[in-house]
Amino acid sequence: MDEYDYVIVGAGTAGCVLANRLTEDGKTTVLLLEAGGSDLSIWIQMPIGYGRTFFDRRINWMYDTEPVEALGGRRSYWPRGKVVGGSGSINAMVYVRGQPHDFDDWKAAGNPGWGWDDVLPFFKKSEDFDWHSAYHGRGGPQHVTDISPHVHPICHSFIESAESLGFAATSDFNGGQPDGVGLYQINTRGGWRASTANAFLHPALKRKTLKLETKALVSRVLFEGRRATGVEYTRRGATHRVKARREVILSGGAINSPQLLMLSGIGDPAQLKAMGIEPLVDARAVGRNLQDHLAVSYFYKARTATLNDILYPALGKAMAGMRYLFDRAGPLSMSVNQSGGFVRSDPAQPHVDLQLYFSPVSYTKTPLAARKLLNPDPFSAFLLSHNPCRPTSRGHLALASPDPSVHPLIQPNYLSSAHDIETVLAGNRLLRRIAGARPLADIILEEIIPGLAVDGDEALLDDFRQRADTVYHPTSTCIMGSHAAQSVVDHRLRVHGVDGLRVIDASIFPNITSGNTNAPTVMVAEKGASMIVEDARQMA
């Protein structure tokens, strides 16, 4: 059996950070196992390629949830990256850390060292930002781009309309004023996607101490007694075993890390036995507590040009392509999500409870069921969207089969709390208020979906149930906490009940953060890596 100091499962957002940080000393050996293949593809690296990778089975796990009662029995389509860089190779690149109280809540839930003041240095450590600010890092591996000089001008109309309703504008959601309306920052560098694969992994692969194996599906963690000693994986039809001298680290993401724990005998004993798996640790929190953001978009036909006018016509596409080719700029170098906000649905709310998106592009003609390329509409239009940013609904995940290649059963339980329904009602009303405020109102020709005939709380909630969908932020299926019965890992990300095994990815979030989940996952990996290095020093 091959032997390494650490074996990391999953070269996704978190796994790439860990692989880099753990091999920084030039001595520690790491094997990084990734179920998917290489990320050397123009559709991954060029930001606008998002529309292509969204339904590409070669690089995407393409999950479907179980039917969701509150969505009228609809299933939700959940893309997740199955490729080097993981979901960070197919995401929309929006860089949002979340609100300070998100992390203070992590700490208050029994996790010392995870409050906002504790985690801010780890956000900054990973970051290379465009300008100096007390809240941002410079010189770190991952570039964060301030897109303000490049956004579509119509984004400013959204901001002005929201301001006219009394919402404050902010110049930096990741700075001193994380709430309000403004422009998103994104993870790109020089017009290319700045995934953690590009920022952390590829430069580190020059080190002889780091090995990456792609197309390697890990099927279970190996144990001697209750100590994790390695993993078993399949590659090109053959089964391999590899030994971890110090630790095994699961970074398979919010779906796969709990699946792998269960396949390894860590989970609800009754469920495991029903699958023919011998239970090793009674850990009923594995796969529970699933959280996600659920959003709805309102579609508006515009009197002025939007990105559709560039990205739909063949000539427009060709010109945008030329521009990208020559100076890596223009719409192909950008995220489709360019502006938005974090706002209180009611000034009496203690914290922001809604995230807003304004996208200067629309896709009414991409039936999800057809699983085709996301292609912009052939007319000028834009999207206005909202989602409750701290939903309280929690879902769960269970094995469908003991076969590691079979997708688990995912039940998000969306809208199962009164809080979430109240927030959705407020969000629906707010979108209409923003669209009715000037200058946006002057630009709007027509609300095409849902259309003004759909009105009133009941009808708009019904519309939400029919159309709302994930913003691709599943978290919390292996939550961090101090009680072994209610959580999966402790505050140093060690799996309760065993030795030599940690989970480090978006699955450990005790609660979902108020915004997009990639930046907090990078932070979790930075902090996780520093704890592993610290622990190894103490053992030496």
Ligand SMILES: Cc1cc2nc3c(=O)[nH]c(=O)nc-3n(C[C@H](O)[C@H](O)[C@H](O)COP(=O)(O)OP(=O)(O)OC[C@H]3O[C@@H](n4cnc5c(N)ncnc54)[C@H](O)[C@@H]3O)c2cc1C
């Ligand atoms: C379409 C889409 C758009 C998004 N947009 C944004 C955005 O704009 N901004 C933002 O902040 N967040 C966004 N997100 C969410 C963000 O990308 C994720 O929260 C983040 O990538 C999670 O990182 P992770 O390390 O937990 O998991 P992942 O990045 O998903 O990594 C898990 C990796 O493990 C591998 N793996 C899993 N199981 C195994 C196994 N058994 N053996 C070997 N390898 C395995 C997977 O193939 C994958 O590469 C988006 C996500 C998607 C899918």
